[in-house]
Amino acid sequence: MAKITITLPDGSTKEFESGITGLQIAESISKGLAREALAVEVNGEVWDLSRGILSDASLKILKWDSDGGKYAYWHSSAHLMAEAIEALYPGTKFGIGPPIETGFYYDIDFGDHNLTPEDLAKIETKMYELAARDVPYIREEKKWEDAVAYFKKKGDPYKLELLEELKGQTITFYQQGNFTDLCYGPHIPSTGRIKAIKLLSVAGAYWRGSEKNKMLQRIYGVTFPSKKELDEYIFRLEEAKRRDHRKLGQELELFLLTPKVGGGLPLWLPKGTIVRETLENFLKEEQRKRGYLPVVTPHVGSINLYKTSGHYPYYKDSQFTPVKVEDEEYLLKPMNCPHHFQIYAAKPHSYRDLPIRLAEFGTVYRYEQSGELNGLIRVRSFTVDDSHMFMRQDQLKDELCKVIELIQLVFTTLGFQDFKTRLSFRDPKNKEKYGGEDALWIQAERDIKEAADFMKLNYYIGIGEAAFYGPKIDFMVRDAIGRTWQLGTVQVDYVMPERFNLEYIGSDGQKHRPVVIHRAPFGSMERFIGVLIEHFAGEFPLWLAPLQAVVLSITDEHISYAEQVTAELKSAGIRVELDDRNEKVNRKIRDWETKKVPFMLVVGDKEKANGTVAVRQHKKGDLGAMARDAFVKKALENIQQKALTV
């Protein structure tokens, strides 16, 4: 038998007989490792532990703590669920059942049967039963014809459709217990590894993700190697519910969504407006420092504007129907750029004046499908903290870097530490989706990548995610339930300056075409604040809190002193209210704690006599008495620094 050399992650090498399996290698290292091993990475590819390794390889044993291990685990769980379903509902047809970021799903055709929560409970119970058999997942290679024959006999049209695309190739099957599936794996050694199971939800999902196909029923589930980990996961789900911005928005009276106004058309309540305006003022101030010029434009515009820009043909389906006035058609503006271009184009520009940075908090209107609407995060009317920057080609990279710097400032000020960045490029296989010449796209994508590298952004590339007029850098943040959302965006545009015939006079006296950057650090005020509410769980830092402090009088005796304290804070610029209700302090404290107000200032006999306030901090409790001016000073400093904590 030939010997092979295996290189382990620490760089050490070991000799084994050719054909040795990952599991055997794990056993040779330690029993504990073999017990926890789920899969093995062989030369960067994830394999089953039971698969024989035939030649020299670098190898890593994958456990639960690795993504590859988790994926194999959840993938195997999906197969286990399918087996349970087949046992309970014979004749069901299976689509696909992959692992996802957290857990797995399987798309299944149940015929006429609609799954109920009771069905899920039944399937879950069956899964526990099947897992306990502790049977192995067995990999098997088959000839294509044999694979087709198997699913023909079984009568599964979806698997046959998948096989059509693999024609002529060697097909791998995986079998555990009474269930065999078409699958390239890898899988964990046996069902017994699956200890804790939770089926989460059922939802419709189109076969192969196309609206034209039949809708299957998708069951989402998640499994863990221990009950404890499942409990922790469920706790996180509940925590996410607690942070839901729609719930907090109502409780804290930040915004209102009512069908009386219309879906996706939020009303900003006084408290929410304070948060929003505070954020706007913050950005306006930073932009003022950086030479942006504020402008204001109307909410509608002639449809010709959008025909020129190219939005109209590309995005007809997601705009509100045009309104007709005196035989002319107007559009509720889906974006601000065409308006800003008119401002630039209204007079000639010298190369010396560039870059010109026009900025506006511009409200735009987009017709989103009703099923897409989601609190503040997906709406039909939203305000973009927009800017369009007109510049020479030689200024582009520097401007891109400055914009990235501003966005980083905004994100870090608001405590978003682990945002992701995506370089959104076009899909070269689908060029008709995009406007503009090839050469311009290649140039623009190179510019973006250079700027991202220079600013040391930690990014990944998203093919097919570009705007129709140019590539983007998108800043992505996770919400409370783990969904990622695009917030800030920077886009390079060579296309629209062409369409709008924008120009400047160069040092050579000739006309030249400027480059445009579209950028929005918040992206949309609505979405940003929606995510922000969840990020802070409604507990805003002092500078953003709609109400920063409440003065609590203990009895009627103290109201006049409390009024004096309130007036002093107010004139110092602190957002403060007086609670002089005829209630016990305990009651008042409870009420304002639930409203998440950062500070409560309790005033009674002692404070009145000493001219102090008893400071109570949200969630921290009593901080003791403090001189009035000392509190004001401390609070103002914190606000001024935009501190994330008090």
Place this chain on the structure above:
RNA sequence: GCUGGCGUAGCUCAGCGGUAGAGCAGCGGUUUCGUAAACCGCAGGUCAUCGGUUCAAAUCCGAUCGCCAGCUCCA
């Protein structure tokens, strides 16, 4: 838009064929109180809307509207 689930007082929810209920919030009183809910009383609803079944519908059936989850979409 599609599939499924859900619509009862301002909010959270009970009632699930036999005359609409509770707690909180609101209003009126009593109480004047030191770090997370004082007490008494009053008021508040075409049970989403429309239609059907029934002697009788919040409750059963259908349609419409809205909300939620997922899918599709996302400038």
